[in-house]
Amino acid sequence: MSKTYEYVPEPALVKGNHDFSSITSLITDINMRPTPPLWYVAFGLSNILLFVLLFSIAYLIWEGTGIWGLNQPVGWGWAIINFVWWVGIGHAGTLISAILFLFRQGWRTAINRFAEAMTIFAVMCAGIFPAIHVGRIWVIYWVFPVPNSMAMWPNFNSPLLWDVFAVSTYFTVSLLFWYVGLVPDMATLRDRVKSKFGKIIYGIGALGWRGSNRHWWNYEKSYMILAGLATPLVLSVHTIVSFDFAVSIIPGWHTTIFPPYFVAGAVFSGFAMVLTLMIICRKIYGLEDIMTDDHIEKMNLIILVTGSMVGFAYIMEFFIAWYGQVEYEKAIFIIRATGPYAWAYWIMIACNVLSPQFFWSKKLRRNVTFTFIISIVVNIGMWFERFVITVSSLSTDFLPSSWGYYSPTIWDVLTYVGTFGLFFTNFLLFLRFLPMVAVAELKGAMPEADPHNYDPETGDYAPKKIEIPEPNKESV
């Protein structure tokens, strides 16, 4: 009985008895099957929301930003909240695809394609808000350093301009990273689809990829370099987003804790969003063998860690406000917790600080329904975090005579709801036409892909026998 084990093996990444070809068909058959009726229903609903967005934007451009609930001094309202919220969600995709890749976390292969797609669509939704918030959208090109009739250049000392560069670079690099990962999988689809049209379209996407090792050789290098570039990029993007606040002198914004605190919050909300989408999709498309409960548990651990970091940041903000002894800074934090927006503050605390603490329990970490609920709660909480930061600091600024209560109008709400239409329209198209799991990468992470797991004499698959200790037997 008293046997000591040298090491506990990681749970198998792919459950069930799959070989390479069954993995290929499990994932790519989804794209080749006739479109399920439910997809049309979901797509129709998303399209309605998308039209709500387009209409809200059109009306905004026609009428001006006065249709929003902005006032003086609350010049930034839902638009900036939604912008930060959507960008933050996007960060999980890059974290999964780049940072977990550098850390050699094999489990990322099941969810990285999916999460990267989420990143791209979330950044699209995010980018809309600052773009339409400028008021005179027809001169939006002033944010880029292009020659114009005033012979002036953008102000490179301004965090808002840094944001333009950060977000557009982030979008471009995420798109490239995603596409590089897609090339071998599009080749798989090209070789499998029956229709002539499909062959041409996937063939163009695959760029003539044929799985050559002389190509894989450069490909892997490229992928690694991209991961290495995307890692500092993703950290820089939310840092720069936080500079929009931190570089100003508004109480409650002007703090050095903002960059790390924003990045942790971004990863926190992004992982929650990946979980929300993943739990629905793996159920509908029957991918439980690939996106296993182990994945959910690992992601819940990250939610627990980043959620606690966010909670710690909330405490530190209060501590520093007291320790710094700046009157306005002290006042704003007391107003946040007890003032007119206290309801939002306590929603934020409940959703972001308390709710992830349930994941200390292994049983709850592996409970799919519970995880699904928490994943939605977390994103509600993170939206309120940005609400609290933006609105409470602006509405109760230095001069009590200008204090007032900020409320959104119907157009604020419709524009925000509309971005879900844009997001889900794109996401449903992605699910329908592109492989939602990185097929080539997933195969490469299977034990069958490792030449060391084959018998040297006969060449048959013969994985090393590992004795699995009793308590872990079930999970392996």
Add this chain to the structure above:
Amino acid sequence: MSTESSKDTIYGVLAEVRNPKELIDIARTVNKNGYKKYDTFSPFPIHGMDKAMSLQKSKLGWIVLSHGLVGFIGGFSMIYYMMVVDYPLIIGGKPLMNIPAWIPVIFELTILLSAFGAVFGMFFLNGLPKLNHPLFTSENFKKATDDGFFICIEADDPQFETEKVSKLLADAGATNIEEIRDDS
């Protein structure tokens, strides 16, 4: 090419093996026999294959570095020109050469250009995009993106002789040996 089209030219000999390990073994054998123009094909990159094929380090890193430097120097020069030379404007009482505030944009441009180098450089080194390839004439080769493991010795290799190469591959345990024709 119209006069020669009746006389098909051979592109190479394609052979299939069962799994990643056999592919590594056969690549090693082909490599030891002194072949230079050959390639292996697999649905995913195989660990240890680069060594078996005696591939040196990929040159991609240099492409990325050069692009990154262009992004860095270009970004700095652009901002310097705009903020100091072309339209000097004192903002917030800061010096014109306000380098700390320029870091975010220069950093982003460095990353952006490096990423362009990493992606387009990779496609350039791989000779992609390519509209067609002789190997796509093989029906069996479709498996290379699913669960097939292939090796192809190309006719450009100085040692290439169809019979000799086919025998070498067959002796090494490969199956489905076929000649690939280059009809273009």
